[in-house]
Structure formats: structure tokens, C-alpha cells
Amino acid sequence: MIEIAVLVIGLLLPLVLQDYLTVYATRVLILCLFALSFDLVWGYAGIMSFGQAVFFGSAGYGVALLARDLGITSILLVLPAGILIGFAFALLLGGFLLLGRHPASVIFVALGTLTGSYACDRLARGWYYLGGQNGIPSIPPMTIGSYELTEGPAYYYMAIGFLIVVYLLCRFLMRSQFGLALAGLRENEQRIAFFGYKVQHLKAIIFSLSGAIAGLAGSLYAFHEGFVWPNMLGVVISTQVVLYVLFGGSGTLIGAVIGTVVIEAVSFWLSNSYQDIWPIILGVLLLLVILFRPAGLVSLLLSERERVGSFGRPGKR
Amino acid sequence: MAVFEIASFGAIVVLVVLGLGIIASMMGIFNFAQGEFVLLGAYVTYIAYTAGLPVWVGMIAAPFVVGALGFVLERLIVRRFYAAPIVAMLGTYALGLIIREIVRGLIGGLYLSVPEPVGGSVTIGGMHFSTWRLVIIVITALVMAGSYLLLARTAFGLRIRASLENPALARASGISTNAIYGATFAFGAALAGLAGALIVPVFTLFADLGIRFLIQGFVAVMVGGIGSFAGPVAGAGLIGTLSAALPWVISPVIADVAVFVLAIIFIKFRPQGLVAGKGV
Numbered sequence: 001m002i003e004i005a006v007l008v009i010g011l012l013l014p015l016v017l018q019d020y021l022t023v024y025a026t027r028v029l030i031l032c033l034f035a036l037s038f039d040l041v042w043g044y045a046g047i048m049s050f051g052q053a054v055f056f057g058s059a060g061y062g063v064a065l066l067a068r069d070l071g072i073t074s075i076l077l078v079l080p081a082g083i084l085i086g087f088a089f090a091l092l093l094g095g096f097l098l099l100g101r102h103p104a105s106v107i108f109v110a111l112g113t114l115t116g117s118y119a120c121d122r123l124a125r126g127w128y129y130l131g132g133q134n135g136i137p138s139i140p141p142m143t144i145g146s147y148e149l150t151e152g153p154a155y156y157y158m159a160i161g162f163l164i165v166v167y168l169l170c171r172f173l174m175r176s177q178f179g180l181a182l183a184g185l186r187e188n189e190q191r192i193a194f195f196g197y198k199v200q201h202l203k204a205i206i207f208s209l210s211g212a213i214a215g216l217a218g219s220l221y222a223f224h225e226g227f228v229w230p231n232m233l234g235v236v237i238s239t240q241v242v243l244y245v246l247f248g249g250s251g252t253l254i255g256a257v258i259g260t261v262v263i264e265a266v267s268f269w270l271s272n273s274y275q276d277i278w279p280i281i282l283g284v285l286l287l288l289v290i291l292f293r294p295a296g297l298v299s300l301l302l303s304e305r306e307r308v309g310s311f312g313r314p315g316k317r
Numbered sequence: 318m319a320v321f322e323i324a325s326f327g328a329i330v331v332l333v334v335l336g337l338g339i340i341a342s343m344m345g346i347f348n349f350a351q352g353e354f355v356l357l358g359a360y361v362t363y364i365a366y367t368a369g370l371p372v373w374v375g376m377i378a379a380p381f382v383v384g385a386l387g388f389v390l391e392r393l394i395v396r397r398f399y400a401a402p403i404v405a406m407l408g409t410y411a412l413g414l415i416i417r418e419i420v421r422g423l424i425g426g427l428y429l430s431v432p433e434p435v436g437g438s439v440t441i442g443g444m445h446f447s448t449w450r451l452v453i454i455v456i457t458a459l460v461m462a463g464s465y466l467l468l469a470r471t472a473f474g475l476r477i478r479a480s481l482e483n484p485a486l487a488r489a490s491g492i493s494t495n496a497i498y499g500a501t502f503a504f505g506a507a508l509a510g511l512a513g514a515l516i517v518p519v520f521t522l523f524a525d526l527g528i529r530f531l532i533q534g535f536v537a538v539m540v541g542g543i544g545s546f547a548g549p550v551a552g553a554g555l556i557g558t559l560s561a562a563l564p565w566v567i568s569p570v571i572a573d574v575a576v577f578v579l580a581i582i583f584i585k586f587r588p589q590g591l592v593a594g595k596g597v
Contacts, residue, residue: 106402111581286407291397
């Protein structure tokens with residue numbers, strides 16, 4: 001029900017919004033896509049990834065380089081390239097952190113991904129070819145045939161299209177046998193291992209998939225903004241997406257979307273008048289949610305039963 | 318000269334990591350607000366300085382102020398997180414975010430400097446050493462020795478270790494583990510405050526001061542090994558030395574990244590860290 005309501009609002013929004021708000025809304029949609037990618041790893045599989053921005057940013061940088069140096073802007077090439085880059089980076093990082101003889105502890109994965117994000121940020125800042133501190137400005141717009149996609153309603157509808165497709169794919173995936181096994185990982189990893197699942201492989205697969213989604217979001221973001229900069233890879237964006245998902249409710253796909261929209265909308269609304277105290281309020285709200293509503297905002301609207309794999313039992317986390 | 322630079326930076330990292338390591342080892346909590354405790358220590362020193370007091374007054378006050386705040390936060394918030402380490406990470410991250418943004422609001426986006434309480438340099442064998450950095454090295458050594466003695470030789474240290482090793486038995490023996498956890502957290506916070514106060518003349522004061530030390534500190538704790546006193550100290554020494562030494566050989570950016578990447582690879586293949594095992 002909520003999903004349909006959100007969808008209808010999303011489809012009608014550009015008709016009522018002014019142009020500059022549509023641009024802002026497009027950005028939020030792309031961030032929703034990014035939040036979904038984090039929700040898959042943390043909300044479903046219970047892998048704490050503090051480095052989701054690595055895949056988001058590397059795909060952004062990748063497509064920016066394609067556009068700048070090779071003049072490739074066709075949507076048929078750049079988006080698959082972005083997805084592939086995100087996937088490849090996630091496969092590398094996830095494969096390294098998650099696979100191997102010693103099963104990785106949750107803390108190790110969290111720190112490893114966080115450090116990865118910090119390292120990528122530093123590298124991008126110091127690398128002249130990537131534009132150093134300033135990033136890569138004025139990326140040419142994405143093209144479909146000879147039509148140039150610039151920010152505005154057209155881009156908005158493309159972004160929402162991608163969001164719907166990815167959302168449905170995730171939804172299908174999470175309700176399949178694979179998704180149930182993942183939810184089992186989150187609830188009780190040892191038991192899933194005793195069932196004969198290759199726990200580490202499952203984790204590596206979902207981690208790479210989420211990297212691919214983050215890559216898609218990153219490439220859409222790069223073309224929408226028209227530039228990429230080192231922050232896109234860094235710790236700030238990595239933790240931002242954690243905030244979105246925790247706030248909205250991890251372990252439900254719609255929670256990630258709601259969390260992103262609410263945080264971004266409130267921050268847009270407050271940033272004019274209360275720019276200084278907004279981050280403080282955000283911190284306090286987050287703390288309250290963690291303390292008193294561990295299932296996130298969405299738990300105000302949905303019953304716990306909606307979380308795949310928890311089957312009506314209150315979550316233990 | 319290079320050796321002195323490296324030693325003084327290593328000392329700074331050890332000082333920062335000590336508090337983090339004690340909280341992580343003794344309580345099993347990764348405190349993401351630790352970097353902000355460092356920031357607060359620096360900020361308290363700055364306030365004392367602008368109020369016209371001598372800088373060293375602020376430096377002495379800083380650990381007490383930050384320790385007290387740590388105690389209050391532990392009582393109100395952190396103690397709810399002991400059962401779940403990941404939730405603790407996120408919760409303390411939120412705490413850190415709040416502290417950082419408040420300080421940012423107070424100082425604006427500025428870079429503020431505080432003078433060294435002891436200026437000048439000492440000449441030993443024809444080489445000049447900054448006095449303040451020498452002082453930092455000495456204080457770090459003292460604090461390290463003091464913390465070690467506190468944990469290993471006093472009755473209070475024994476209680477802390479007992480609560481770590483077997484909380485149920487400790488409670489049965491009449492130790493209030495609750496109070497012990499509060500005190501340990503406050504102690505770790507106070508160490509961070511002291512670190513912040515001491516390093517503020519070397520680095521400038523700015524709102525994101527803590528973040529860099531936070532990641533460095535975590536990596537150091539993991540490299541050293543959680544659960545012991547020696548582990549985090551050894552890890553901090555290693556990471557601090559490497560971070561300070563590598564830029565002499567290769568470009569600073571690569572060096573910075575290389576230290577972290579090497580550390581993560583090391584932890585991957587030796588998850589128990591340099592010093593395995595629990596205890597002091």
C-alpha cells in the first residue's frame with residue numbers, strides 16, 4: 001500500500017513542482033537508488049558497509065572520464081559502464097574483505113569498508129588525472145541518440161524509471177529463496193551455515209550486486225550534476241547513506257526510500273533558515289531513532305511482519 | 318631529526334589511541350565519538366586560552382571536562398548499547414556527529430591556533446628539538462605507564478579486568494559492573510581529551526580534527542589486537558611510526574593510503590592482531 005502511494009506521489013510530483021525543485025527531487029531519487037544499495041547489504045544480509053560511496057563515486061568518476069576523454073555519452077554505453085565499475089569495485093573489495101579462510105567479523109568489515117572509502121577519497125584528491133581537489137567539472141550531458149538529457153522533468157522521469165525497475169528487481173530477489181537465505185544470515189549466520197549454504201559466497205554476491213546498484217546511482221548522479229568531486233567517494237557520503245537507511249528503516253526496501261526522501265526534504269526545507277543547527281538536529285533525531293525505534297520510521301507505518309525473514313518476531317538487533 | 322619527528326608523531330597517535338583502545342578492549346565497544354572527544358579536549362584548551370588563562374590551565378582542565386562528559390553520556394546513552402556492537406558503533410557515531418556539529422557551530426568553519434605553553438627548542442648534540450614535542454613524548458610515556466599501572470597493579474584495575482573477563486562472576490563477587498563500565502568509559506574519554514589538549518598547538522583546531530584520528534585509531538586498535546592493554550599501544554606505535562616515516566620515502570598521499578591498505582591486509586590475515594590474548 002505505502003509502496004503504491006509513494007509511487008503515485010513520485011509520478012505526479014514534477015507536475016506541481018517548480019523547475020528548480022524538480023532538479024532537487026531528481027537528486028533525491030538518485031540518492032534513493034543509492035540508499036537501496038546499502039539497504040540490500042545491511043538491512044537484508046547484515047553486512048555493515050561503511051564504504052558504499054566507493055562504488056557510487058568510482059562509477060561517477062568512471063563515466064565522467066568516459067565522457068571527458070573519449071566523448072562517450074550515449075546512455076546505452078555509460079550506464080552499463082557505471083554499473084560494471086561499481087560491480088567490479090564491490091567484487092574486489094567485498095571479495096577481499098569477506099572471502100577467505102578466516103570468516104570476517106562484522107567490525108572488521110565495517111572498518112575495512114570505512115578505510116576503503118577514506119583511502120579512495122584521499123587518492124582522488126591527490127591524483128592530478130582525476131582533477132585533484134576540484135574533481136572533474138562540466139561533464140557533457142548524457143545522450144539518447146541525438147537527444148541530450150539535461151536536468152529537468154525528463155531526467156526526473158528517467159531516474160524514477162530506473163528506481164522503479166531496480167526496486168522491483170530487489171523486491172523480487174529478496175522474496176526469492178536467495179533473499180530468505182540472506183535474511184537468515186542477518187538473523188542467525190551460524191544456522192544458515194549449518195543448512196549448507198556457502199555463507200561467505202552469499203555475502204560476496206549480495207555485496208557485489210549492491211555495488212552494481214550504487215554504480216548505477218553514481219553514474220546517474222554524475223551526469224545529473226554535471227561534475228564529480230572527491231567527496232563522492234568519501235566518508236561523508238558513505239555515512240550519509242547509512243543515516244538514510246537507518247532513519248527510514250533498514251530491512252524494508254520502502255524504508256530506504258522513505259528515509260532518503262524525508263531526510264533530504266527536511267534538510268532542504270531547514271537549510272535556508274537553520275543551516276548551522278540542521279546537522280545537530282539530524283544527529284539528535286538519528287540517536288533517538290536508534291534508541292527508541294530501531295526499526296526506523298517505517299515501523300510507524302508498517303508492522304514488523306513486513307520485514308522479510310523476521311516473521312513477526314521483533315528483531316533482536 | 319627525522320627520527321625525532323617520527324617519534325613525536327608516533328607519541329601523538331599512541332596518546333589518541335590509548336583511550337580508544339581501553340574502551341574497545343575493556344568494554345568491547347568501538348566508540349565512534351572518540352575523535353570528537355579529542356576535538357572537545359582541543360576546544361576546551363582553546364576556550365581557556367581565549368578567556369585569558371594560561372594555556373596549560375586549559376590543558377589540565379580538558380581531560381576532566383571531557384571525562385565528565387563521557388561519564389554522563391555513558392550513563393544516559395552508551396550503556397544501552399552494550400549488547401550490540403554494531404548498534405553501538407552507529408549510536409556513538411550519532412553522538413560524535415552531534416558534538417562535532419555543535420563545535421563547528423561554535424567556532425565557525427575557522428582554523429584556530431593555540432600557542433605552545435612551552436615554546437622554543439632544546440639543543441642536544443648540535444640538533445634542535447621542539448620543546449613542546451619533547452614534552453608530548455614524555456607525557457605520553459607517563460600516561461602510558463600510569464594507565465598500565467592503574468590497570469595491572471591497583472584494586473580498581475583488577476575490578477575492571479574482572480568485569481571484562483566474566484561480568485556475571487564479577488557481579489556475583491559484589492563488583493558493580495555498571496559503575497565500572499561508566500568509569501572506564503569516562504577514563505577513555507578523559508585520555509582522548511588530554512590528547513586533544515596536547516596536540517592542539519601542533520595541529521590547528523578545526524571541526525573535522527577528530528575524523529582523521531578516528532580512522533587511524535581504529536586501524537591501530539585492530540592491528541594491535543583487541544582485548545589487551547599492550548595490543549592497541551603496539552598497534553598505535555606501529556601505525557604512528559609508519560604514518561610519520563613513509564612520507565620521507567614516498568609521496569605523502571600515497572603514504573597515507575598505503576599505511577591503511579597495508580594495515581587492512583595485515584588484519585585480514587591476522588585477525589587477532591599483533592598481540593593476541595586478553596588481560597593486561
